[in-house]
Amino acid sequence: MKNLVLGLTAVSTLASAGTAFARDDKPEARPWVIWADRVYTGTGTNYEAGMVGTAGSKISIVAPSRGGDEHDSDQVLRCFAVTSGLIDASARIHNGPTSVEQSKEVQASLRVADTLDPFSIEWDRQVRNGVTTVLVNPPDSNVIGGLGVVLKTTGADSIAARTLKSDAVLRGSMGTEPSRGNHPAFRTPTDFYSRRPTTRMGVEWEWRKAFYDAATAARDTSRAFPGSDQLIAALKGDLTVSIQAWATQDIRTAIFLKEEIEREAEFENGLDKPRFFIDAAAEAWKEPQLLVRARVPVVLPPFPVGGRTRDNAFMAWDVAEKLRKEGIPVALSSHGSTEPEECLALQAGYAMQGGLPFENALAAVTSVPARLLGVADRVGTIEVGKDADLCLWNGAPFEPSSRVIAVIVDGVLRYDGREKADAK
């Protein structure tokens, strides 16, 4: 079996144009010492020259260089810069249509984790791009599609073993995606695709109905239904709600829903504390005061070619910077894109082109998503005691001329592209 795994690695190595995975038979955490010209911890303390050490699966030391103590050994890695492993709060490494149950509009109890494939080559792609932690959501074919999972992009060959936080978010969508294909073009309806919702109005109605039904179930357990527990947890704020909304009318719909829950008497007894964040909020720049008013963070999609995203939303270079100035927490994401120019690291670079300072760009792909997903105690910054998830760069991070040359996850060197970088 071990040889087979190596054989497979060899194949994927060829496919990735010469990159080499440091995937041993059974890779284990070993102590690493990383010397870098720049250590960007993400905590506000950076070192012009410094080192990060790992022990087991954790970071054991972060320190400035004292000079003269940099012995080379097979446990030493050298690079220009080291950052925390990147976190994508909208990664979509799912199994396609079989990852979302479409027999009903609202499927709050279903776990996308039950549908993921740890052997998919998509994970390797993420690791090569420096992404070490991701939120994977069910595809947005439903109004409420189920429970997303936060997990590492590499590690054991089991989704459960890689999971940082199961049932991390309740995922659903506004806009046109949940209703696509529901309207019979002709003939009479024949199956459950010919159904409500067929419009944005219908989508919003399903959201509201789901939460009102859950509030009823909270008062009267005989009214419970599959998913009511998860919806109640969302109303109480115990389960974060991730809503996809690209265009400004859909973003405001989500915010009005949150404010209605906070306001209406049906949601008393602690059911009025929902925590939302908006994913793919391309047009959040149009009415940022709404996001401030409702205390709703956003995850931005990749910057679109030609300026227009799905649902015809417009997104410019400076969206992240505009939102930062309003005090809105912003995370960047690839939104599951597999296009090389839409990888997460480049999104941070694009946001910098739009004016976002480097420290904020770094936070937008590390600590901000870590907090949004409730895993900031484990990942998102380089601090002693946190998971040893590290991304090594041969130049300034996020710049198009720089490359990720090595990635450590849980103390294990999972990607080693140093030779490739040298050859460049």
Add this chain to the structure above:
Amino acid sequence: MLAALLALAAPLAVATSQSPAGSVAIRADVAWLGDGRTLENATVLVVDGRIADVGADLSVPAGVETIRHRGYLTVGMIALHGYDGASSREFRDDSRPVLPDAKVGLVFDPTSPDFASARGAGITSLLLTPTPEGVAPGLTAVVKSAGRNLLKDEAHLSLVFTANGLVANREPTSLSGAVQMLDRLFEKPSGAIDRARRGGLPCLFEASERTDVLRVLEFAKRRGLGGAIHGVALAGEIADEIKPSKLAVIVPAISVGADRRELRSVVSLAKAGVPFGFGLNSPANNPADLRLGAALCVREGLDPKAAWNGLTSEAARIAGVADRVGRIERGLDADLVLWSGDPLDLGSRIEAVFVDGVRVDGDKR
């Protein structure tokens, strides 16, 4: 147990002494007993369809016909996954995703030519399986390839974990929806589901990818289920994960042109000690592929004994019929094959096939 032995022994004794007409003895240069043991100059005494005795220097009762075979004698092979004897659409009622009590043992035509070609290839028992679609499509059955004999009409409860089993216009459309539906079934169990939950009925877990296997392992652990996983050509690559579950693996049909990686996966199963047998998916696949598949695995490093056990005794255990078939042993059904040479050599020919002691193929005298 003792009572069963006595019940078995009594008619045998009567038959031996009174009715040599229902008896035959086969003397072969080499016998593979199916449990890994080899016996030279072996004699097998068959009385009334059962193996009455086996040994190297067995004395044959007077009047019993003796077949002298210059070659190998083995037990018949068992194909673990197929749809013989009826059109494949008959093997699943697609009106609903859950029909756990449907029996494929009732759909097959025992006179179908599918069974003639199976026994001609040395296959004497077949595990008939519901088509892996929906969530719980029915119960498997074990049949003989001759004699119209339904060996076991409830061998496994079939549970589907492969994405191929999903249809786009009916619940479940997703893997998560399928898991939820299965959980609902086991939370309010009845019929076959209840028997499986109580441990009285093994499960046949239909899968196709390695990730399906991981979901099977989790579900089987959560619900305390045993049985076998079918359909995952690369299952051996996660043999270490499968091993603690005690689930067996039914290797999906192997044919000419099989990927070496898939063949080596079978070798990995054997090395890890995961019990395995071979599927065939007949009649779509040629019955001769069953032996060919095992032989190709041997070419990639599989121990020939493990390969042969996977075709016989281990397959019988997986099918839940090890008390009847799968080994040359006193009291078991006389399902026997005479080969011209080593059964795993592709050049060896089948010279005779016996099912329940009756010659059903070949012209060897």
